[in-house]
Amino acid sequence: MNVRINRLDPNVPDPVESRRRAAGRLVRIAYAVGIFGVLGFFVVYFGAPFVFLSGPGIVSSPRHVLSLPFTVQVSRMNVRPGSTVKAGDEIGQVYSPEQETIVATYMRALSDIAGRSAELRVKARVAAESLEAARAYQRETETALERIAAMASTTTTFRVQILRERALANKDVISQQAEAEEATKQLVSLDAFSKQIREQLDEVKQNFRSGRVFAPVGGIISTGLAQTGQSLVAGAPIADILNPNDVYVDWYIPNERLIDSRIGNDVFVLFGHRRIPGKITEILPVSAVFGSSQQLTLRDRPATQIARIRFTSEAVTPALNSTVCVHMHYSKISTDISRSLIKICGLD
Incomplete structure (x- = not known):
């Protein structure tokens, strides 16, 4: 039996072939995007160090450390991290057994001085009153000696006895006088x-x-805040107060770089999706390891030079103590291109 097949008009596209061509086009586009994406990743990853210098940084500001020279225990805290305080505001209250021991030591010393002063006053008064009697006795011995000298019938033994009495009287006067003067001097010294x-x-x-x-100053309380009930040794910080009016970034410049950073170089501070322009205003004459105060596993990392970056007056600064990434372009062309892309994408 012959069956006649009515084919479609050759000018009408076949739906199966159309779907195949569309699926093939999507596969080719996805494949091309994947290939170019991988190539772009390697280009950016290996080519970026030749375009700009990148390194970590910390947003900071002048810090005022509040501590006490005693071992204390925190009784209460009236603030928390991020609180804004003014100069003279009460932050909290502490208890210090060491301070009470110091006060007790001073009080004990004052008590000993008071007792010693009382003894010296009694001694000075007794010496002053005894001095008059000793002087009167001295005068009597002088008179007796003059009378004996005028008499020719006195024996040698009697003369020697009178001379001994006069010597004892002179010694008693000198002793009482010296004791009164010394007691007075010691009283003056003890009073001082x-x-x-x-x-x-x-x-x-x-x-x-x-x-x-x-x-002592106004500012923002940092995260290093003592907790209620915590015991602190002498000199340990109770709170850190940051100045919100002077914010800067301490940039840890990588040692592997093509061009050294200089004061006045323009940089970009990356914070989240934002790119904040800044300028190097100071290069510190010291080196440090980034994050060495927070992590103990970075002892093998080399210390790097630190550059201080400040923002423009119109820039919205990141949060204090934030970790950021800093980019410094080697050429002005790449810097201008980055500025244009930031403005176009709204990342400023």
């Missing part, structure tokens, strides 16, 4: 020493302020 101890005691009490801790 007592005054000095009282001044130091008042200074200790004034500096401690009953354990109340006040902010």
Whole structure:
């Protein structure tokens, strides 16, 4: 049996072939995108170090460390990280057994001085009152000696006895006089020493302020804040106060670079999706390891030079203590291209 097949018009596209061509086109586009993406990744990864210098940095500001010269225990804290304080605001209160021991030592010293002063005053008074009697006895012996000298019938033994009494009287006068003068000098010295101890005691009490801790300057409380109940050794920071009006970035310049950084070079600070323009205003004459204060596993990493970057007055600065990435382009052309791309993409 013959079956007649009615084919479609040759001018009408075959739907199966159309789907095949569309799927093949998508596969080729995806393949090309993947190939060019991998090539672009390697180009950017290996070519970027020849275009710009990149390194980590920390957003910081002038820091005021608040601490006490005593071992203390935090009783309460009135602020938290990120709080804004003014000069004179109360931050918290601490308790210090060491400060109480120091005050007790001063009080004990003042008590000993008071007891010693009382003894010297008694001794000086007794010496002063005994001095008059000793002088009167001295005058009597002088008179007796003059009378004996005028008499020719006195024996030698009696003369020697009178001379001995006069010598003892002179010795008693000199002894009482020296004791009174020395007691007076010691009293003056003890009074001066007592005054000095009282001044130091008042200074200790004034500096401690009953354990109340006040902010010496205005600013923002950093994250390194002591907690309630925490014990701190002498000199340990209770709080760090940052100045929000002077924000800068400490950039740890990599040692592997084509061109050295100089003061006045333009840079870009990368914070999230933002690219913030800045300028190198200072290159510190010291080196450090990035993150060495937070991580103990970076001992083998080399220390790098530090450059200080400041933002323009119109820039919105990142949060303090943030970790950022800094790019410094080697040529002005790449810098201008980056500025244009940042403005076009709205990344500023």
